[in-house]
Amino acid sequence: MADLTPIRPYLWFETNAQEAMEYYVSVFPNSSIDQVVTYPDEALSEHFEGMSGKVINGEFTLNGAPFGCIDGGPAFTFNEAVSFVITCADQAEIDYYWSALSAVPESEACGWCKDRFGVSWQVIPHDLGRLMERPEQMQALMQMKKIVIAELENA
Numbered sequence: 001m002a003d004l005t006p007i008r009p010y011l012w013f014e015t016n017a018q019e020a021m022e023y024y025v026s027v028f029p030n031s032s033i034d035q036v037v038t039y040p041d042e043a044l045s046e047h048f049e050g051m052s053g054k055v056i057n058g059e060f061t062l063n064g065a066p067f068g069c070i071d072g073g074p075a076f077t078f079n080e081a082v083s084f085v086i087t088c089a090d091q092a093e094i095d096y097y098w099s100a101l102s103a104v105p106e107s108e109a110c111g112w113c114k115d116r117f118g119v120s121w122q123v124i125p126h127d128l129g130r131l132m133e134r135p136e137q138m139q140a141l142m143q144m145k146k147i148v149i150a151e152l153e154n155a
Contacts, residue, residue, distance in 0.1 A: 008065075008066040008067060008068060009067050009068070009082075009084070010067070010068040010069065010070070011067065011068070011069040011070075011078075011119065012069070012070055012072045012075075012076050013055075013069060013070065013071055013072070013117065014071065014072070014073060014074050014077075015051075015054055015071045015073070016071070016117065017054070017055035017058050017069040017070060017071045018036065018054075018055050018058070018071075019117075020069065020117045020119075021033050021036075021055075021058055021060045021069060023116075023117075024060065024062055024067075025060060025061075025062070027097070027100045027101065028062045028063040029063055030061070030063050030064050031060070031061055031062045031063060032060065032061050033058070033059075033060045034059040034060055034061055034066075035057070035058070035059040036055055036057075036058050036059075037055070037056050037057040037058075038052075038053050038054060038055060038056060039051040039052055039053065039054050039055075039056045039071075040052070051071060051073070054071035055069060055070060055071045056070060056071070057069075057070060058070065077118060078114075078117070078118035078119050078120065079118075079120070080107070080112070080114075080120045082120065083112065083119075083120035083121060083122050084119070084120070084121050084122070085121075085122040085124060086121060086122065086123050086124070087124060087125075087126050088123060088124065088125055088126060089126060090125070090149070091125075091148070091149045091150070094123055094124075094125060094146065094147055094149070095146075097121070097123045098113060098123050098146045101113055101115045101121050101123070102114070102115070102121075102146070103115050103116040104116075104118075105145075107120070108145035108146065109144075109145060110141055110142060110144060110145075110147075111123055111124045111128075111141075111144070111146070111147040113145075113146075123146070123147065124147060125147060125149050128147075131149065131152040131153065132152070134155070136155040137152050137155045139155070140152055140155035
């Protein structure tokens with residue numbers, strides 16, 4: 001079935017798109033791998049050298065949101081210029097996603113983390129605006145890695 005969502009993110013992995021899709025659908029509820037097309041036999045073209053069996057087009061859903069991906073080789077890498085926001089209902093949900101996704105401690109700041117594939121995530125409470133109304137709250141947030149709601153409320 002074709003995805004009719006007019007805009008969706010499309011992620012370029014070096015050679016681990018299948019692994020990434022499998023991991024992400026294990027982390028997020030209401031998720032699935034919807035389609036995987038792999039590179040054909042390498043003998044068909046020099047453009048596919050070393051990519052046989054890798055993902056040329058993957059389609060997956062994370063908590064109802066459609067994504068696409070490719071194993072495109074080392075031409076590009078992820079950086080913090082693009083991130084995905086996870087709006088969490090409470091501290092337990094923040095803790096769950098942070099534990100599941102944060103894999104690069106030196107990249108953690110103000111609710112931002114980077115996963116083992118290099119993708120950046122913002123793991124935030126649903127009412128972050130309310131939790132940043134006072135200057136003291138904003139100062140407390142700037143000192144955090146993972147957001148701790150109680151610390152922002154008490155700032």
